[in-house]
Amino acid sequence: MSPDGTRKEDPRTIVWFDIDNTLYSASTKISQAMGQRIHAYFVTLGLDEDEASELHHSYYTQYGLALRGLTRHHNIDPMDFDRKCDGTLPLDDLIKPDPGLRKLFQDLDRTKVRVWALTNAYKTHAQRVLKILDLEDQIEGLVYCDYQQIGFTCKPEPDYYHNAMKQANISDPSKCYFVDDSQLNVRSAKKLGWGHCVHFCEAGLEIVDGGKTKKLVLDTNTNDPESIRQISDLEELRTLWPEIFV
Incomplete structure (x- = not known):
């Protein structure tokens, strides 16, 4: 705690993980x-x-x-x-723990980074998923949509990301790493200055988005100067972000 009563900011960067269709495959059909x-x-x-x-x-x-x-x-x-x-949702029937995913989280260098989850779901659902995936102890903090709050925000609204940073007590957006299955969400974060944004896309699989079924496709506009790195397996983060793994 600083002399003025505010929390002292942690010098480490933050890795933000989306939850649904990111920490588990869209093939689960959740x-x-x-x-x-x-x-x-x-x-x-x-x-x-x-x-x-x-x-x-x-x-x-x-x-x-x-x-x-x-x-x-x-x-x-x-x-x-x-x-x-x-x-x-019968989550216990649809998703199971993945030892490889847990190892990925364990290999994040906690002397350099903090690991938070960032979801548009309510906390109950987020906590259920993290527990089933055996990742509860790997997540330091959770930012969720507070359904009980009037006028609550969600991704990709800027206020949602600003609130996330406030909750995590981090002021420099360039120190934020972020991976999400929604390209819109990732682009929004990048526009706000989040320094390391990755789009997770299992191309070819289908999801229901806003009540409509859509097939996941990679962004092929490689000439876009604002293009965001895309991956189809979270293991690829080891190559993209080697500086934060042990």
Whole structure:
């Protein structure tokens, strides 16, 4: 603690890991299972199947998360949404611990870096996933979407990243390493000056994004000066970021 009562900033850099479809493969089809549950939730609002699909996609596109649209335009309890959607996912049946992934986290040099998770899910879901993957003890901090907070932010909004840095007590964005399966999220972080951004993309696999199924594809615009490094296996981080591994 500094003389003025503020926390002294840790000199180490931070590695931020997204959770869903990053720490586990999109082949688990968790996004598909989640999409079905969100669609069913929209139907409970009295919408028919087509209306539910369109409103789901519209809210996701406009607000980054369908739930944000629901809380703005419908009288719903966000925690009810969380219990019925994220809370009913059979995660224990869909994902398992990966010793190789755990070893990757263990090999991060903790004298140089801190390791945090950065997710658009609520903390309950994030904690469930980290526990199943046997990574709880490898994550120092968790930044999540606080569904109970009115007007909560999410990736890729700048305020979300600013809040993440505030929570982690780091002021220099260039000291942030970040990997996420959403290119939009990674680009947003890079625009804010996050120094080492990587897009995780399992090209060819399908996910449900905003209620719509899409096939994952790599960005082939190699002439873009703002191009972001892309990987299909987290093990590639050892090569991209050798300076933070032991």
